[in-house]
Structure formats: C-alpha cells, structure tokens
Amino acid sequence: MPKYSVKVKWGKEMFPGVEVNTDDDPVLFKAQIFALTGVQPERQKVVCKGVTLRDEEWGNFKLVNNAIVLVMGSKEEDVPAAPVEQTKFVEDMNESELATALDLPEGLINLGNTCYMNATVQCLKTVPELRNALLNYNKNSGGGTAGELTAALSETVAALEGGGAGACASAAARMLRALHATAPRFAERAPGGHLAQQDASECWTEIVRALQQRLPVSAPPPVNADRTSVVEQYFGGTLDVELVCSEAEEAPTKARETFLQLSCFISQDVKYLQSGLRSKMSEQITKLSETLGRDAIYTKTSKISRLPAYLTVQFIRFYFKEKESIYAKILKDVKFPVELDVYELCTPELQERLTPMRNKFKELEESSVESSLTAKNKNHGDSKKDSQPKKALPYWFEDDVGSNNSGYYRLQAVLTHKGRSATSGHYVAWVLRGNTWLRCDDDAVTPVPEEEVLKLSGGGDWHCAYLLLYGPKICEIPEPTDEPMITEVTEEPLPPGPTAQA
Template identity: 35%
Template structure:
C-alpha cells in the first residue's frame, strides 16, 4: 500500500493505492475526490500519460510532492457550495503579498541606474543567488572583513530582500562599500554630484569580487585556442597558445548587422609585433576557436569608444540584432565541436517530447476573480510549472546520463537561451540611462519579460526585447546574459 498526494484547484488530496492497482483505479479515485471524469483528467507525471492498464508500481509516482491533476468537474455531479467572492480592496497586506508576483525594484540613489541594472541581471543567476544565501564569512568580526568580503555580505543582504520580493529596495550600504572597494564609482562631477558610470564595469567588478569570495569563476569562464600566423612569412609554422576570458565581445563595424557577425569578428584580429627572422615588426593574424563554454555566457556589445575631440566615451548607435537562442557551434574548436553538437541534438529531442505539455499549460486560463481562488490558481500554476520542469529535467538526465546537470559549470551543448539584458539609452557612457530586462522564469516560452527602470517594474512582451537591437539613441542592448540550454 502506498499513499499518493494529488493537487487540483489549489487543494491537496491523499489517495491510498496498492502497487498492483491499475491506472484506471487511480483515475476513478481521483474522480471521487475532484468530480473530474477520467476522460477529462490530465495527470502531470513523467511520461505524460497514465494508461488505464498500467500498474501503480510501473508508473513510479512521486511520493514526496503532490502530483498535479488538471481538468473540469462534471456539471451533473454534486459540487461544493459556492465560496463567497472576495475583492482585492478588502484584502490585508499579507494576502496581497501572496498574490503579487512582481519582482523587486531598486531605488536610484543619484546616477546609480548603472548599478541597479547590473544587480538585477546578477540576481537572475541562480548559482550566484544560491551561494550568496549560504555565504558566511570566516573572519572573527565585522571589522576584520576584507573589502571583498564586506561587498559580498552587503550584496547578500540586497539579494535577500529581492528574493522576498520587497518593493523599492534601498541599496545604500552596498553602494557605499562598492565605492570604497572600487573608487572609480565614487567619481564626482564639478558640481559635487556622483557621476554616471559604465554598467559593464560595475557588472564585471562585482563578478570579480564574487569570484574571490564565492569561487564562481568556472560558471563564466570561456577558454580559447589562439593560432598566430606571420603574414609576411606564409610558410612559417603557426604558433598556438591558450587563453581564458569571462565574456564574449561583439565588435561593431559598418558590416555588423547581427550578433554572429560581431562575435566572429572578435575571434579574429591582426596585430603588429617583432619577428626574429625578419628582424623587424610585422603583422600577425590571430584566429581563435572556443575550447570551453561556460554555463552562463556574458556577451558585451562593444559600443563605447574614446573620442579624442570630446574627451568622452562615445557610443556606436548601429543596429545589431541578437537571437533569443544562440548556437555557437561554428565558433567551437574541432576538439569539442562534435560532442557539443551531439548533446545539443539530444536536448532538442527532449524539448520536442515535452512540447505538448507546455502547449496545454499555455492554453489554461484563469477563470475566477475570488481572492482565495486567485491564490489557489497561483499555487496551481506554480505546481504545474514545477511538474513540467521536473519532467523535463528527468528526461534530460535520462538522455544525458554522463552529465550531472545540477552541478555542471560548463555548458555541455553549444546552445544558449537569453535570460537578461542591460540596455543603455543615450549617446555617451558618461550620461544617459541604464535599464535591465529579465525573462520571466515562470513563462516557459519566454514571451513575458520584466523591465526594471530602477524602482519602476513593468511587464513587456518579447517583441519589445527585439527593439533593443539599437539603431538610435533609444535603449540599446549593452550586455546580454545567456544560459546553457537545459541547465
């Protein structure tokens, strides 16, 4: 005898079953509790369907978490009394909090949009958020913390508030410590006000501090094989070196229309250096191929450059389109390409097998207004998402038995999905406005995104994200954060 829990319409029911019972018996017991006829039941279990003739033992049902059951009750069967409708204006703050799923905004403390947007993107990196949650300094007291330990502790406090979805968070302590650790962010104008800073510099410097305290470098590390050839001596043997980086650069020229163009351009360069055979300086062509892909890929649009006549960082406004799904297969070294492409193809098959469940989830709509029902619906949606994601992960593990998807720091495939963006509006890095755009993790198709304009948080659709490609002084994507597909 086993006890299985199911969840339907916000309520959890326990069902006792024999291991020799059939799927048909399971469905009949569900009908007794929920009034949903077997033909209307959709039971979210691994494999997608519960066959009538299958035994309970063969279904491997979860005994730890409730199994989500969807479907509409039979109108001809007795139903429970109608609950009294509750209106939003009658709710207290704790009830509203349970329904509100809006993420936290960060208060602008005076030209600090560069920092707010960077923190919003970093907060989306689950491995950082998890490590910060468990971070404890080993120093004997607060006064003996190193600067980077203090910065990490302060960021832990901000992320803790963000994880609780508190609104209008004030990051003053973190900002103060950041300016002490990295004095460039404390630069003031002639009028005494703190200057606008570069979001990419803030993003990178925070990661540098976290690398020191949380040891997260491998989550972001790219490795390259660089082949250098002297152009003046075509028959001379090429030299090979190896190097690491924390991001990919998208260089922008008049030929750059797509992210791919800029990335390929960044992997190839011509430099001048001394040649012993020629006894003079000569040009060398360097071609790089990628030998390691990180779990999280940071891509920087190299839009800012130093303009001598104005003595300022000016901005390249050219439109450069970027994909929501980025495949780097053509940029990989031959030593890893075949393996990465094989894993990519296996993940694609798993995605295709799970597409029906995702499609059914998207078709489901909220049908009631009652507050209690809203809470139940939110819980139900979260359970459905958990069921879908759990099934997807289980299927991935089965398809990729040699890869530990929970602890891996390297992307096992060549494909990434876009998670977040830092944008810049204006013509100069020293002015303008930075914002963050983050994909809603509860939206399986990525159609819903959150826009963070400091403490103002709003929802936008996917087509608005495409407009961040640039082409003027409006919002231009500056930093793209991608995550390995299936991770």
C-alpha cells in the same frame, strides 16, 4: 571619514544609533531613513537645528553625535484614499499598483546616478547558482574590500528576494559604499557635486572580480579542479588561440586563454550578434616578430574549447572621441536572438563532445513536430502527452559541472543604455523570471512582452543592448510512467479455413 551616530525622529517614533557618513551623498542618508520609516526619499523633509537637508550636498546641515534629526513625510499607503473605490484595469494602473497586483519583485532605489549598479545587480541575480552562493555567503568571513562587496551583494540579493522596499534601499546604500571602497573611481563627482554616471560594464567587471575571489565552489569539478570559484565554474570559458605571421615563415604559435565574457565589436558589416562574435574570432593584430626583429602583422584565430553554462556578451558600443574628449556611443542596430547557438565558434574537439546533446534536442524537436501533426490530423490535441511530467537533463558535461554540453543558450537578461555617452544617460535591466520578461528600471519593475526586449538592438536614442546574459538551454524529456502502454489495434481478416469436401 566624518561619521556620526544620530537619532532619527519620525512622528512619534524615535530611531537611535543611526550611523551617518557625510562623505556620502545626502541621498544615501535618505535611503537609510526610507529603510527605517518606509517614507520614500522624494517625500521626505529632513531637518536638523532648523536646516533642511538637500539631495545634492550637505551644505549647512551640520551633524554631531546624538543629534536629533526630524523627518517629515508620509508613506504612500498613509495618503487618504478616494472615498469611492473604482475598479482598475491593468492598463490603467501605475507602476506601484501593477507591481502589487502582479506580485512583481522589488527594485533598487536610485541613490543618485546609480542606475548602472542597479541594472548590473538585477542581471547577475538571474543566475540561480550565483544567487544561491550569495545567499549562503558568510558575511563575516572578511576578505577586505572584495569581501565587503560580496557581503553587500549578498545582503542586496536577500532583500530583493523578499525583504521589502525598506530593506532594498538599505542594502543598495551599503552596496554603493562597498563598491566605492573597492573601486574609488565610482565615487567620482560630476561638476555639479553629485555622483557622476559610471559605466555598467566596468561595474559588472568589478563585481564579478570580487565574487571570483570570495565565492568558492562547494565541490570542484573532477577535471577542471583549477576552477575554484563559482564565477570560474559557471561563467568561465577557454579559448584555443593560434597566431600565424603574415609577413614571414614562422611556426604557428598556440596558446590557451580564459574569458568571463565575449565581445561583439560593431563595424559597418556587423548586423547580427553572431557575425560580430565570429569576426572577433579571426582578427589581424600587430606584434613583435622574433624572425623579422620588428613588429609584423599576425592573424589571430580563436576557437572556444570550454563553454560556460552562462555566457556574457558585451557589445563594444563606446569609443573615445578625442575632439569632444568623451566616450561616444555607436548607436548601430545589431540584432540578437532569444536562442543562441555557438557551435560554429567551438574547436572540432568540443564540437564532437557537443553532438550527443544536440542530437537529443533534435530528436525532441522532431518528436514534438510529429506529435503536433498527428494531433492536427486527428482534430484534437494530445492533452495527455502535454500534461506528462518532464525530466530536465543536465546541461553540463559529467566531468565538468558548470559547463554547457550543447552549445545552445537562451537569453535571460539584457542590460541596456539610453543616451549618447558612457558618462551620461540611463541604464536599465530587462530580466526573464519564469516565462515573463521584466523591465527593472531602478525601483520600478514592470512586465514587458518578449517582442519589446528584442527591440533593444539599437538604431536610435531608445534603450539599446550593452550586455547580454545567456543561460543554458535545458533539454526536457518526458518522464517514464508506470502506466501500461496502450497501442492502437486494428482487426485483420482471419486466414481462410479448410474447404469442405463433397
């Protein structure tokens, strides 16, 4: 690999020892310069020995060790402001001004068709347990390419947590190099010489596979001691599978399978996420029948026997179109809910275990409705009850940390694709932070209403959901207080006394 150590000169500042790998796209070098100077890549003019660096290729831009690379360009805040500052409303602000005004988190710069990676990172970052494990990861612990990718993701998450735009750009460049080393197919070039667009689902799988190897659990659950990684603990589920031959009398075959995500196949009849998941749980497959000595049709029935805390669902939107030799996209509108209930997909044994927490949710909902009706009848709100502190109950089974003990989930991230093919278009992450939905379009982060997120169900050329990430719905109950309970007392007439005798 041609690597050089150069000096970057920007104005009066000199940055020695900057490592450049000319096997990477020039835009990665510009991202490094951005991290050093704060000058956005599109505002940079990078010159060495009279030759200007282009975004697409190095061309005649020749480097040697200790070469001086001149950078011209100013940071946005260095541009002179208008002499008279006028009041700006939120509706009139650009994305940069909006991010500053609303204290929005940082995004990740696009290094040339890297939106698939940026969107994946933003979605995975919404899982608190995964985020904490990454922030505490020992970046010097080795582990080959999986270790490098995990360390790069750890650095990227730390940068997104408050490292600033420069740190995010530098981390994204390292993340891309680590991803290329782990899965070289992501380094493929398009006919024009620039990095080709890649599939976000494949990127998600590669990153999760690396984390599965490198992020051990701090304390393995007592029962599921085989779940040795954070990924298996919080993303891993199990399926009880039964195979029944449709063409011969055979004893049903039973097995147990593991999964890190569920698939929603899109057919003509599938209009909702729930029906797409349900259809996948009962399907016809062809396999060798030992009784018949040939391939036969089997009915494969699956039921979930372990629910993970965080449920990943992939819409199977791409299929190979032989005539055009491309992976075409199914644009069909498939609705998905903010709150998802997967109780019907579970085994009877798991359903029985889910019932106690589901009953708590039901009691809490009935209590809330009753309080609302009481307050409405009294023509005032129960402000004291609204302000009462609440206690969050564990969302996992006591003997299985990282599971889901209710079957209820809440949507917390959506990864979307806009375009007609898997090898083109654009990926964006839509993530929930607190009670606010954010659209993370590379380095542009903007708030959006929940209604806009629900419109990402497909049906046209607009962004449509490709991957969904659901987190556990939390049951919050009122905290007991030390205050004496006050009950309403009504006066009743005293019983009549003895009557006077004449």
